[in-house]
Amino acid sequence: xxxxxxxxxxxxxxxxxxxxxxxxxxxxxxxxxxxxxxxxxxxxxxxxxxxxxxxxxxxxxxxxxxxxxxxxxxxxxxxxxxxxxxxxxxxxxxxxxxxxxxxxxxxxxxxxxxxxxxxxxxxxxxxxxxxxxxxxxxxxxxxxxxxxxxxxxxxxxxxxxxxxxxxxxxxxxxxxxxxxxxxxxxxxxxxxxxxxxxxxxxxxxxxxxxxxxxxxxxxxxxxxxxxxxxxxxxxxxxxxxxxxxxx
Amino acid sequence: xxxxxxxxxxxxxxxxxxxxxxxxxxxxxxxxxxxxxxxxxxxxxxxxxxxxxxxxxxxxxxxxxxxxxxxxxxxxxxxxxxxxxxxxxxxxxxxxxxxxxxxxxxxxxxxxxxxxxxxxxxxxxxxxxxxxxxxxxxxxxxxxxxxxxxxxxxxxxxxxxxxxxxxxxxxxxxxxxxxxxxxxxxxxxxxxxxxxxxxxxxxxxxxxxxxxxxxxxxxxxxxxxxxxxxxxxxxxxxxxxxxxxxxxxxxxxxxxxxxxxxxxxxxxxxxxxxxxxxxxxxxxxxxxxxxxxxxxxxxxxxxxxxxxxxxxxxxxxxxxxxxxxxxxxxxxxxxxxxxxxxxxxxxxxxxxxxxxxxxxxxxxxxxx
Numbered sequence: 316x317x318x319x320x321x322x323x324x325x326x327x328x329x330x331x332x333x334x335x336x337x338x339x340x341x342x343x344x345x346x347x348x349x350x351x352x353x354x355x356x357x358x359x360x361x362x363x364x365x366x367x368x369x370x371x372x373x374x375x376x377x378x379x380x381x382x383x384x385x386x387x388x389x390x391x392x393x394x395x396x397x398x399x400x401x402x403x404x405x406x407x408x409x410x411x412x413x414x415x416x417x418x419x420x421x422x423x424x425x426x427x428x429x430x431x432x433x434x435x436x437x438x439x440x441x442x443x444x445x446x447x448x449x450x451x452x453x454x455x456x457x458x459x460x461x462x463x464x465x466x467x468x469x470x471x472x473x474x475x476x477x478x479x480x481x482x483x484x485x486x487x488x489x490x491x492x493x494x495x496x497x498x499x500x501x502x503x504x505x506x507x508x509x510x511x512x513x514x515x516x517x518x519x520x521x522x523x524x525x526x527x528x529x530x531x532x533x534x535x536x537x538x539x540x541x542x543x544x545x546x547x548x549x550x551x552x553x554x555x556x557x558x559x560x561x562x
Numbered sequence: 563x564x565x566x567x568x569x570x571x572x573x574x575x576x577x578x579x580x581x582x583x584x585x586x587x588x589x590x591x592x593x594x595x596x597x598x599x600x601x602x603x604x605x606x607x608x609x610x611x612x613x614x615x616x617x618x619x620x621x622x623x624x625x626x627x628x629x630x631x632x633x634x635x636x637x638x639x640x641x642x643x644x645x646x647x648x649x650x651x652x653x654x655x656x657x658x659x660x661x662x663x664x665x666x667x668x669x670x671x672x673x674x675x676x677x678x679x680x681x682x683x684x685x686x687x688x689x690x691x692x693x694x695x696x697x698x699x700x701x702x703x704x705x706x707x708x709x710x711x712x713x714x715x716x717x718x719x720x721x722x723x724x725x726x727x728x729x730x731x732x733x734x735x736x737x738x739x740x741x742x743x744x745x746x747x748x749x750x751x752x753x754x755x756x757x758x759x760x761x762x763x764x765x766x767x768x769x770x771x772x773x774x775x776x777x778x779x780x781x782x783x784x785x786x787x788x789x790x791x792x793x794x795x796x797x798x799x800x801x802x803x804x805x806x807x808x809x810x811x812x813x814x815x816x817x818x819x820x821x822x823x824x825x826x827x828x829x830x831x832x833x834x835x836x837x838x839x840x841x842x843x844x845x846x847x848x849x850x851x852x853x854x855x856x857x858x859x860x861x862x863x864x865x866x867x868x869x870x871x872x873x874x875x876x877x878x879x880x881x882x883x884x885x886x887x888x889x890x891x892x893x894x895x896x897x898x899x900x901x902x903x904x905x906x907x908x909x910x911x912x913x914x915x916x917x918x919x920x921x922x923x924x925x926x927x928x929x930x
Contacts, residue, residue, distance in 0.1 A: 368773050390775055398773040404766040406572065408579045413572075420568030421774050449579065465770075 320379075321346045321473050321504045322367065327376035329362050336362040338527035339376070344473070344506060349499055351515045352508040353547075354524030355555060360508040361401065361477060363524070367506070368398050368475050381472045394422070397466035397474040397503075401481065403458050405465060407451035411442055414450060414465060422469035429468075436464045440494075456487035463494060473504045480511065492517050512548035521547070523554050530554050565776050569784035573758070577792075583754070591746045591796045595803040599738040609693040610638035612647045612656040619667035625704050629660075634696045644679075651683050658682045658693050660701075670708055739808050740891040741864045743800045744826075744884060748855055751793035751827040753848070755785050756834035760847040763838070778926050786831040786919065793827040794820075804895070813898025821901075822890040825911040829883050832919035839925045858884040883914040 322344035329337040337359045344350045354360045365371040367380050369389030378385040381395040405414045412433060419429035437443050440460050450458065459479060467474050476495070480488040492514065499505050507518065515521050515535060522532040531538055531554060535547055544550045577583055611629065615622050629635055638656040641647040647659040661679040669676050678701055684690030762768040771781060801819065804810035811819070834851065841847035859865070861875070862884035868876055879885045886907040893899035901908065 370769070370772055390777075393773055393775040396773070398770070400766060400769050402766045402769075404770040406576065406767055407765070409572070409575050413575050417568050417572045417575075418770070418774070420571070421565045421771070421776050423565060423775065 319345050321381055322350075322506070323379045324367070325377045327363065327366060327378055328374050329359075329366060329371070330374045335527055337366070337373075340524075340527075340529045342522055342529060342532055344504060345520075346472075346504055347499065347502065348519040349495065349505045349507060349517065351518030351521035352506060352524070353510065353512070353515055353521055353551065354508075355510065355558065358524040358558075359527040360524055364475055364477055364506070364508060368396060369393050394469075395472045397469070397471040399459075399462050399466040399474070399476045399479055401477040403462060405450055405458070405462055408449065410447050410449055411437065411453070411461060412446040414461065415468060418465045419468045424469060432468055436468065439497075440464055456483045456491075459483060459487075459491065460494065463491070463498075467498055467503060471503060473506055474498065476505060476507045478508055478510070480509065480514065488514070512546065512551055515547040523551060525554050525558050564780070565774075566780045566784055569776070569780060570788055573784060573788040576758075577788075587750065587792055587796055588799065590749060591800040592803065594742045594746055595739065595800050596807065598742055599735045599808065602738070607634055608636045609634055609689065609696070610655070610657045611635045611697070612638045612650055612659045613640045614642070614644050614647050614659060614661040615640060616664040617662045617666040621667040621670060621708070622662045625662070625701070628704055629697070629700055632696070632700060634693070648681070651681070656683075657689060658697060660697065670705075735808055736810070736896060737892075738865075739804045739810055740888065740895050743797065743804060743891060744864055744888060745859065746796050746800045747793050747823060747827055748830055748858065748884075750796040751789055751830035752834040752855065753851055754792060754834075755789040755831045756838045756841075756847045756851050757844060758789070759785060759835060759838035760841055760844050763842060764844060779923050782835055782919070782923050782926055785835060786828060789831045789834070790824070790827040793830070794823065797823045797827075811895045811898075815894040815898055815900070818890065818894045818899070818901060818904070821908065822887055822894070822911065825908070825915050826883065826887040828915040829911065829918055832915065832922045835922040836918060836925060839922065839927075858882055862888060864888050883911055886911045886914075 320343040322342075324343070325341045327337060327340050328335065340363065352360050352364070362371070366373045366385060367378065369380075369385065369392045373385065380392045383389075383391045383395070385392065406417070409417070415433040415436065416429050419432060420426070424432070434443075437446055442457075442461070442464075445453065445457075450461065453461065463474075463476070463479060466476075479495075480491050483491065488511070495505055495507070495517075507514075509515065518535065520532065520534050521538065522529045523538075524530070531541075531550070533541070538547065538550050539545065542550045542553050544553065613626055613629075615626065630637055635658075638650065641650065641659075644659065644661050647656065647661075650656045651659060659679075659681040661681075663676060663678070666676050666678075680694055680697055680701075682690040682694040682697075759768070762771070801811075833854070837850050837854070838847050841850055861871075862868070862879050862882040864884060868879050868885065871879070889907045890899075890904050890911070893904055
């Protein structure tokens with residue numbers, strides 16, 4: 316399976332003092348899939364993601380992301396991944412177009428490539444009329460679409476989306492998932508954390524994190540069958556019953 | 563095109579879209595340079611003087627008249643006794659009391675020594691000592707005149723006539739203006755840089771930068787270069803006001819001033835970034851910055867001379883880069899000194915600028 320996996324993690328652990336935020340997790344993410352990373356608040360999703368994106372070092376364990384080692388090659392990983400933070404993290408005092416061009420440039424793209432890609436992406440999201448508007452004046456759903464767009468501007472191998480649909484209405488959430496499908500179709504692997512259980516159904520495979528451990532990992536239909544549940548939400552309830560960490 | 567260029571473009575666009583910063587950039591040097599040196603100075607005027615004249619003679623009247631003609635003193639009335647005058651001082655209605663003893667005219671006529679008593683309120687020590695100094699110099703001038711009139715030259719065998727070089731009129735403004743130029747650089751170069759990084763932390767944009775392949779030295783340098791550039795603009799404004807309004811740096815010395823200013827700006831920006839590495843919120847960073855900046859400003863001879871500090875504290879000033887910059891500014895602006903006269907100061911300033919930026923880069927963590 317080597318060449319097919321864009322992420323391979325073995326026994327990854329992160330401790331903060333005596334608190335074990337991520338407890339010995341192992342999993343793979345297959346190229347071209349949408350991998351759902353589910354768990355309650357505080358289960359360790361964001362901590363795990365930060366180790367994969369090179370924002371923090373693990374306490375122990377091994378990990379390869381896009382073919383690079385998370386211990387020694389984090390700067391190479393950063394070239395090949397996109398990241399959309401839970402908290403909106405673009406420059407809200409700049410315009411839509413400035414944000415796209417600046418982040419494109421930061422990823423080392425040529426000037427004309429950045430321009431071309433910016434126009435292409437803005438067109439795809441229907442941002443052309445708002446391109447000179449300041450980001451802070453955009454509605455929440457648009458901001459999130461823009462953040463997503465910026466995270467894939469450099470055509471990364473994997474895009475990490477940390478609760479990308481938080482605070483967005485159901486219609487906008489559906490649109491956002493259409494966008495994710497679009498991007499995955501173009502060959503980018505998506506690694507998505509969420510706590511909306513209905514969204515989990517959109518993923519190819521999902522992992523369920525409870526108390527820092529991955530308690531289940533499979534396709535949504537296989538998980539439902541295994542736990543005899545009608546929905547992923549129900550599967551989650553069964554698993555979360557054993558949780559010791561409260562929110 | 564390198565990431566660095568885009569980071570600079572980003573800073574420029576952010577600065578442009580900000581309504582507050584460009585105004586501060588211009589207003590700060592203008593207000594500090596135009597008003598502060600004119601208003602906040604150590605010159606003492608309108609010292610309130612109470613005279614206790616026990617002599618009531620022609621000579622004492624001439625002395626009082628001489629004093630009242632000077633700009634420095636304003637009469638707060640006369641009293642019959644010293645103790646009544648002290649009561650006035652106690653109530654804060656007068657600053658200095660001068661007591662003229664009875665029989666002054668007669669005794670000076672005979673060529674005898676007469677003691678005139680001066681009591682100054684030193685709650686405000688500058689006002690007290692400088693006011694007392696002015697008064698005694700007027701009195702001694704007067705006594706020299708008396709001696710000359712009566713032909714007894716022996717009363718004043720030695721006379722000191724000081725000439726104050728480089729600031730002939732002992733104008734405090736000329737001392738103050740270079741100090742204000744430093745304050746301008748500290749505020750623009752230091753505070754702006756810190757605030758911009760900590761704002762990126764608070765809004766989370768720094769995370770988006772940290773997951774990108776931007777090298778941390780590029781990120782830090784983009785801040786140092788951009789805020790250094792703003793600092794140069796502010797310094798230029800301050801210098802123009804200093805030159806045309808206060809007649810500072812009549813001998814030129816622009817290269818000396820700008821090399822000093824650039825080195826100091828690089829230091830300040832690096833220092834600001836170091837502070838921001840250790841603060842998570844804007845409030846934290848501003849307080850930390852203020853703490854160090856106050857030490858920089860008050861301990862390094864910007865406002866008060868280093869030579870009048872305790873010996874151990876004088877050694878301390880060696881570790882404050884502001885000391886070297888203020889030396890350069892004063893020497894160039896007032897004396898017209900050149901590079902070769904100030905080599906040590908430039909070298910020290912450069913050492914500080916390089917060291918602090920290395921520390922700032924090392925302590926900036928993209929990954930924790």
